[in-house]
Amino acid sequence: MDLLTLSFAVINGLLIGGIYGGVALGLSLIFGVMRVINFAHGSFLMLAMYCSYLLWASLGLHPYVSILATVPFLFIVGYFVQGVVISPLFKRERALVVEPTSALLLTAGVYLVVDNIVLMAFGPDVRSVAVDITYESIFVAGLPINLARLIGFLAAIVVAAALSFWLKHSEMGRAIRATAQNRDAASLSGINVQRVYNVTFGLGCAVLGLFGALLVPFFSITPNIGLSFGIKSFLVVVLGGIGSIPGSILGGLLLGVFESVASQFVTATSAAIFSFGLFIAILLLRPAGLMGRA
Amino acid sequence: MRHTLTLLLGGPLLVLALAIPLFVTDSYILHSIAMVLFFAYMASSWNFVCGYVGQLSLGHSAFAGVAGYVTVLLFTQLGVTPWLGMLAGGAFAALLSVPVGYATFRLKGPYFTLTTIAFAEILRIWLENTDDFLGIPLKGAQGLTVPPVGGSSFLAFQFDGKVPYYYIILAMLVGVMAATALMERSRLGFYLKAIRGDRDGAEALGVDPTRYSLTALAISAFLTGLGGAYYAQLFRYINPERNMGIDLSIDMAIMTIVGGQGTILGPTLGALLLHPIGEMVRATIGGSFLGLHLILYGLMLILAVIYFPKGIIVPLQRLLDGRARKSASRKAAAKTDALEGKGQ
Amino acid sequence: MSAIEKISEVKKILDVKGISKRFGGVQAVSTLSFHLNQGEILGLLGPNGAGKTTAFNMIAGALRSDTGEILFEGRSLANLKPWDICRLGIARTFQLSKPFGGLTVLENVMVGSFVRTAAEKEARAEAQKVVDFLEMGGKAHTDADDLTAFDRRKLELGRALATKPRLLLMDEVVAGATPNEAGEMVHLVRKVRDLGITILIVEHVMKVIMGLSDRVIVLDYGKLIADGPPKEVVRQPDVLKAYFGERYVDARA
Ligand SMILES: Nc1ncnc2c1ncn2[C@@H]1O[C@H](COP(=O)(O)OP(=O)(O)OP(=O)(O)O)[C@@H](O)[C@H]1O
């Protein structure tokens, strides 16, 4: 393989990897604060993609404009899923009945419900959004860079930075961080932990609202696309250290480049096998993640 | 208590199950009931390790699929009777489970679950994209069919009516429950529950968690494999998506969890409740609403985790225990009421 | 000095030679050496965070020590897993007792007795003996989750005893117990010693350990600061300092 193809693969990998990182942000945030792995994470992304698609197909809204709707919509969905479905578990846990897989099971239930509601509504067909930006590229040093992917990549960086800043400097952000460190202490110091959880979950999903819309211009959608994104997100946060925002982006970049370069050598399906293989290898060798403290 | 429930519920259920083909003659209905038993069997096999050790595997379908393929290939390529093929397939699944389990049982919670998915998906994707492996015709996503031998043949595991299939899966289900009951009372059963309760505590009492989890997993994989082989024989067809996709794993897990993990009857109870619901929805309105039954499964799972975290077997048990004790407690209650009345 | 020499003529069951453990920036235990004689009750004292549990975990194989070695009956425990160490004859309890949920008291104890036998009947009979020894016969069929905190501690002791240990490590057995319960536990520990089991006991409550131990050692910041008979050790200024702070010692001086 020549240098040009390789550098093209690396750049493409970095772009899509940044987006992976952005998609994984919510998973990492929710875990960091609530210690819950959201099995339905990918399903919420899929939901956002369908929202964006629907707005385009019915109203002709450009996916980038649909962000104005998908972000708040996903925030509300997340807020209520946590408030209605997951919070009973936390209330029970306070009574010291701790079942570590319960949260996973609950969110697996959410995954089934969301995926199949969308399947019911839209059918199993592959759908895609045709907008001009899909095919637009800019050239940097003679290499074509797909504009839609570049925008997704930049959005991931910006969102990660903004999220870090917000967590540090806003009142709610501080409450979220305090709760992440010690739920009981936070509760004693007057923080409404339930609300913090609701907002955290909502926020984690709102980020998916953004990336769902940013993905549709160059990613065709099916109702079962969520699970693979969810698993990839989990891999990303494991790579970058679970609960860490910069780690999430870094993990995403790593996965993106790995996938992109690997697919230069093997077929696309084998590449899927490789990323699952990478997932297993990372978990077995460094369960705390590459960046995490072992 | 637990054993009284098993007998109280299991006894009549078994008699009923044995009698069903006598008065159900419609082959579609009998087939549907056999499918309920099939899912009860699969859930029970999953429960054998996951329910007792408290880990959520969503990769068990790989064991079913692999064993199914082994059975079908042995039959079509070498003419080996599926009865032997089933055992070979189960053994193959058990063998496969050892390295997988060795790697995954060190992980906990979601890490374990997602790794089991990754293993199963690797296998499924590979199979879907492999038409021929070392001269073995796997036929990729298209899958394999079992050629009919014509008429009923016990050796070929092919029968005209549904009745033989029904009794075979019933026997398998009774078998897996008996195996579970034996395991529960053995050292293995105690150790698995100890690992589930407190891994460090178990280690300090001489339990090597990996070793015992692996033993249970290998048995569970073997049992799951037998089920997968049965399924392939029943439909005379096998493909990667249906026989080893994640949906099958999810079904096994949900039925067990809704019914009651770590119990002998729980998985069967879950299958008895969920599969008919799923079937009815699919048969009536499901045609126009793809996936509706999975929505119901998801909702049931959510409700069970919130309201019956140990499965619906628990309230059922309480109901039965309560009835047994009712007369005794009523007398006692009357007494206390009388006493309190006096005090006032 | 001479007293210690005399004791060391007795057979050493456990010999800890210079073990250390570092967690990131914290040196939890640094080159700790001590030994246990056959049949004695050794008290391990030390303020919060002194490294007692860490030392414990290294002996029990739950943590690997950074340096040194540990000999049990002359045999090195290096690289042995907790379950191997249990099989060799060292049992332990945890600072936080967690019974195996969903199992009865008797069944919890059976998990321990299964180390010595694979037969369910035998394990049950052995466990029954242990339950009777603990005077918990009346609760044998209670779900372990429903026990009081103190009964959980007793149950944990029972599980450990069921593995038929020659050395028993106990971490904070009377923490949070009422005086009555503490008395009962002291009585039980003596009964265990009378079975011929050597005991290393970590305890916060000075009074308990003074009455119970044949000898005590004191840890502070991961270092051994005293070793000797209880009455002598509590009078050492270093020990008082570690426990009550400088001012207390100065005031008494
Ligand atoms: N797994 C760990 N990771 C990091 N630091 C640890 C870990 N375990 C213990 N430490 C630290 O090592 C030091 C010794 O802890 P240890 O639990 O051994 O003390 P202890 O004497 O048992 O205290 P206590 O009386 O509170 O039980 C403490 O500073 C503690 O914070």
Ligand SMILES: [Mg+2]
């Ligand atoms: Mg301690």
